[in-house]
Amino acid sequence: MERVSERITRSLVDVGPATAAVLAERLGITPGAVRRHLDPMVEAGWLVAGENAPYGPRSQRGRGRPARIYSVTDLGRDRLPKAYEALSVELMRYLRDRVGGTAVKDFAKARLQPQYERFSQALAGKDAAVKPYILAELLSKDGFAATAEASSLPGTQVCQHHCPVAHAATEFPELCDAEAVMFSQVLGTHVQRLATISHGDAVCTTYLPDNSRSAS
Secondary structure (H helix, E strand, O other): OOOHHHHHHHHHHHOOOEOHHHHHHHHOOOHHHHHHHHHHHHHOOOEEEEOOOOOOOOOOOOOOOOOOEEEEOHHHHOOOOOOOHHHHHHHHHHHHHHOOHHHHHHHHHHOOHHHHHHHHHHHOOOOOOOHHHHHHHHHHHOOOOEEEEEOOOOEEEEEEOOOOOHHHHHHOOHHHHHHHHHHHHHHOOOOEEEEOHHHOOOOEEEEEEOHHHHHO
16 A cells, blocks of 8 residues: 555646645545645655646735645656666667667657557547647546646647656657657647656646637
């Protein structure tokens, strides 16, 4: 059975940043029990706490001291299992050193082909306005803990709170590039990467412009 600290980490990764009260509701335990773990986790460098989440709209300030919002750091993510990631890094190093950089790009594209086929089928015929939200659901099923929300610009942001290949992508950004291309293909629109976990950001954020506004 997972310890409370592991359940907290998993919840923050899978669902997103939250206050102690929200975490308690998610986990079905008391806020006091959650808070007893949060401070040691912050001190250990597994979590960071602030007045706002690292993505999305800013919190509305009211009276009194605002509740602290907790999110997971890279060190906290490292505590989650990363199956086969070390093997993937070794494979890509071999391809780069023996065959060349083009082989790494080809590998990054080829590994996404099953995702591309599934996502294309799921998104076919769907309205452009709902495609980002369907994409987020599909990514979450694949372990990326994704959400979609309206952007401050005309369009939508898809945020991936967990990346199973983040460490590999730090050395091989071709993985992130291939994913962005795949997003563009299945959505049928240009996309822009704003942030990636592999570059040290809190979440991977992809901006999807609202082409209907620009066309009107």
